[in-house]
Amino acid sequence: MAARAKEMKASGIDVISMSLGEPDFDTPLHIRRAAQEAIDNHFSHYGPVPGIPSLREAIANNYQNYQFSDVIVSVGAKMAIYNAIQTVINPGDEVIIPMPSWVSYTEMVKLAEGTVVPVETTFEENYCLTPDKLRAALTPRTRMIILCSPNNPTGSVYTRAQLEELIAVLRDFPEVTILSDEIYNALVYDVEAPSLASFPELADRLVIINGVSKSYAMTGYRIGWLLCKNKAFIAACTRLQGQQLTCATMVAQKAAEAALTGSQECVKEMRQVFANRRELICRLASEIPGFKFREPQGAFYLFPDVSAIGSGDEVAELLLDKAHVAVVSGSAFGCPSCIRLSYAISTDEITEALRRIKSVLTHN
Numbered sequence: 001m002a003a004r005a006k007e008m009k010a011s012g013i014d015v016i017s018m019s020l021g022e023p024d025f026d027t028p029l030h031i032r033r034a035a036q037e038a039i040d041n042h043f044s045h046y047g048p049v050p051g052i053p054s055l056r057e058a059i060a061n062n063y064q065n066y067q068f069s070d071v072i073v074s075v076g077a078k079m080a081i082y083n084a085i086q087t088v089i090n091p092g093d094e095v096i097i098p099m100p101s102w103v104s105y106t107e108m109v110k111l112a113e114g115t116v117v118p119v120e121t122t123f124e125e126n127y128c129l130t131p132d133k134l135r136a137a138l139t140p141r142t143r144m145i146i147l148c149s150p151n152n153p154t155g156s157v158y159t160r161a162q163l164e165e166l167i168a169v170l171r172d173f174p175e176v177t178i179l180s181d182e183i184y185n186a187l188v189y190d191v192e193a194p195s196l197a198s199f200p201e202l203a204d205r206l207v208i209i210n211g212v213s214k215s216y217a218m219t220g221y222r223i224g225w226l227l228c229k230n231k232a233f234i235a236a237c238t239r240l241q242g243q244q245l246t247c248a249t250m251v252a253q254k255a256a257e258a259a260l261t262g263s264q265e266c267v268k269e270m271r272q273v274f275a276n277r278r279e280l281i282c283r284l285a286s287e288i289p290g291f292k293f294r295e296p297q298g299a300f301y302l303f304p305d306v307s308a309i310g311s312g313d314e315v316a317e318l319l320l321d322k323a324h325v326a327v328v329s330g331s332a333f334g335c336p337s338c339i340r341l342s343y344a345i346s347t348d349e350i351t352e353a354l355r356r357i358k359s360v361l362t363h364n
């Protein structure tokens with residue numbers, strides 16, 4: 001779909017892309033300056049495998065119980081997730097992934113020759129895993145569960161009570177590592193997104209994932225990280241990264257450090273822009289026939305169920321062909337009855353895109 005949308009654009013058709021998975025903002029000025037300074041100050045050599053200590057310190061400072069030695073900086077959260085899976089998962093180990101989910105978890109587990117155990121969640125459940133479904137999916141071979149809150153693609157956020165219920169179930173399965181992808185945790189609206197790091201009982205088997213891509217508009221810098229208090233895990237993961245990467249780009253690490261230690265006003269401002277766009281897209285989408293959705297609580301996606309119109313694939317195709325709006329079919333996320341619309345675009349574009357979608361679906 002993305003390739004077709006590009007082709008259409010290249011041939012002069014005015015396609016609005018709502019398929020983006022990244023903020024549309026420029027990286028804030030003080031962060032860019034820090035990158036420039038890092039170049040001028042010769043951050044041009046290899047660095048420590050797990051990252052620059054001052055950056056690891058800044059990352060750990062966001063949590064009460066973590067220190068810099070619990071942190072490994074990688075090339076984006078993506079690589080941190082991949083490394084964590086490679087470190088923990090042996091062939092045949094089972095990994096529970098609540099669906100819909102970000103597409104890469106499944107593929108990464110397959111790369112580690114693990115067995116993906118997808119667990120379907122529903123609209124009625126706000127696409128959150130329930131304790132009953134978790135218990136039913138756990139087996140003696142389960143070695144990991146991957147949670148993502150705020151969620152891509154659904155925008156759902158787990159409450160503290162929901163997390164407590166899941167943890168209660170996991171108490172009977174101490175050999176299960178919990179991978180908690182919290183990359184969107186700065187982008188929440190009207191709710192809190194509790195970190196699993198605030199549950200000390202999990203510490204030894206919890207891997208927290210985060211990065212600068214989404215919260216500071218730094219996707220291209222490629223800096224993300226994991227935190228874990230299990231020393232054996234950190235040692236193994238560091239060995240893996242040492243052979244595969246050496247270290248994340250030094251200049252980008254210095255920019256990430258500036259992002260974390262500088263003023264957080266830019267994060268607030270960007271969140272407010274997203275909050276306004278969210279309000280707009282929810283208002284306009286509620287007038288579209290056949291769209292059934294919940295207000296997203298975090299991230300920057302709307303994830304309507306479109307089964308009243310057709311499959312996610314069919315509707316995505318229809319919208320590209322007839323409305324010239326590119327969206328992503330839910331089938332990419334293991335939820336074929338939905339489509340994902342990114343609102344990381346301007347309010348003018350949101351308004352025009354939703355006008356076109358409404359017109360096409362009203363006359364379809």
Ligand code: PMP
Pocket residue numbers: 021075076077078079102148151152181183210211212213219222223224
């Ligand atoms: N996790 C989720 C849920 C994501 O949506 C993304 C980016 N699309 C990532 C991780 C990876 O982010 P990055 O590698 O840019 O840090």
